[in-house]
Amino acid sequence: MSHIIECENLTKKYGDCLALNALDFRIPDKGGIVALLGPNGSGKTTLIKLLTGLLSPTEGTVRIAGKPIGVETKSIVSYLSDAHSLNNKYTVKQELEYFNDFFTDFDKEKALQMIRELGVDEKKKIKALSKGTKEKLSLILTLARNARVFILDEPIAGVDPAARDYILQTILSHKNENSTMIISTHLIAEIENYFDYVLFLKEGNVILHGNADEIRAREGKTIDELFREVFRWM
């Protein structure tokens, strides 16, 4: 079986601070939702940055679809950061064109349909949109790609419950069966039923990774309960 993500001895240090400690894990290329769980400072964002090529490892290797992180892996990875990364000077339409130009797997029609459903005027400038709408637009643009790997960093953090529902529905309704979606989140309860795999990080170490259903069955707990108990004092 091939693996979509392979980490071998993956280590990242910021000066003397060890952010990731020799991670070794593989995620099979079966599609599904992978939950990346862990408290603040556990290394989730560092791992995501390494997967997206925003950081380079201090030691070890990370591969996506058999390739080291680079231009090729970026062509199949659709990434939603936790920062507002859209160009404020562009209109919604221009931002759409930008994605369409640079990502060959971008489905413009799909994006347009989702934008219309959201009720956003395409001629409106990004800077004129509310924070919530900007986040929704970023999500739409990310999900409108026919990518093999989606990486969503805290997609539902810091948004109101209504926006959270919209985001979750959008994620779940536009998820491609053949793609792998890695979601980093603290808010497990709302989405936990959709997890196929979980990866628990603590202090830069993978302390658990496996099939979500199997873990629930063996532990007799939901992933949310497990998370709360494991990281109770963190």
Added chain:
Amino acid sequence: MDVKGFGPVFEEFEKDPQKPVETTAETQTETTEETATPAPAIEQLSIDELAPAAEPIVAETAVRPEFSLPESDYNKKGSLKKVRGRMMKKLLKYEFRAIFPALFIGMAILLGLTVLMIVLLNVPLNDNLAFFTIMSALLYVYTLLAVIIVSFGVAIKRYDKNFFKEEGYLTFSIPASMEEHVLAKHLSGAIATLIGIAASLVSLGILFAFGLGDVFESLGGIQTESSIGNPVSFAFELLEGLILFAESLAGVYCVAGALTCWGQKFKKKRSIVLRVLIVYVLLVILESVFLNLLDASFIEFFYTTAGTHVWNWLQILLYAGVIALSVWYELRTLKKKLNLK
């Protein structure tokens, strides 16, 4: 941290957090024996266990069709080109789209001021018009300079914003190499600056031709009087001048890019102007120290025809070195030391 009751993986981890949890059969047996009421071993469920662990990584040639890059992106050896024309066109399109509005507004104002200056210089000067003429001339000079440097300002601001601010998350998720990103930034800035310089020269030419005819004629006289001397030497000087001009243009962008990369390391980011000034002062000091070290007769050599060429080529080499060093530092920072917040 209380991890009791969550399987031996957590207990094992709790004993030594620095040690990665082993998912081997030995660890599993050992930890199970130690536990009075053993919970099912979570590590049994690891993906590696579920999937064949010794699965070989798929060969690179086999995975290539899965990536959404066209065949033209690869060289004959099958590796990805570092700079691809297809991607450069797209990157340059967005750079020009960002730089040109400011440049074209500047050029439009310059055109208006050029016409105004021609009119003012062709009407008889009187006390009422004198102040207005002087003010217009000052405005014209400032606009002339602005048209030359506006592209630089916009390009460097974009460099910082696109690479090191929040937009960096999107910039670096597009499937372009760092070489392509950097080249697109510098090339677009240099071309726009060149257009600005050309526009300024054309404006000055028009002004001299229609508004300052007398000055233009006297300049023409000077040109006629001056002797070109040795045509071969003149051709070389022209070539050296062109190379130095191209290097200066490229160098300004490369050094500014390198300084921006340097600046992103600091928590309190000093302004780009301050950093440029610091480097400029250091270069001036270095140059004066270098010249002082040289023997006076050696310096005199540089005032001869042969010496001028030697001096020019020394400068060309020096500039090339500065450009190479700057680009190396930029790429190293962007590839290895990127620090997006």
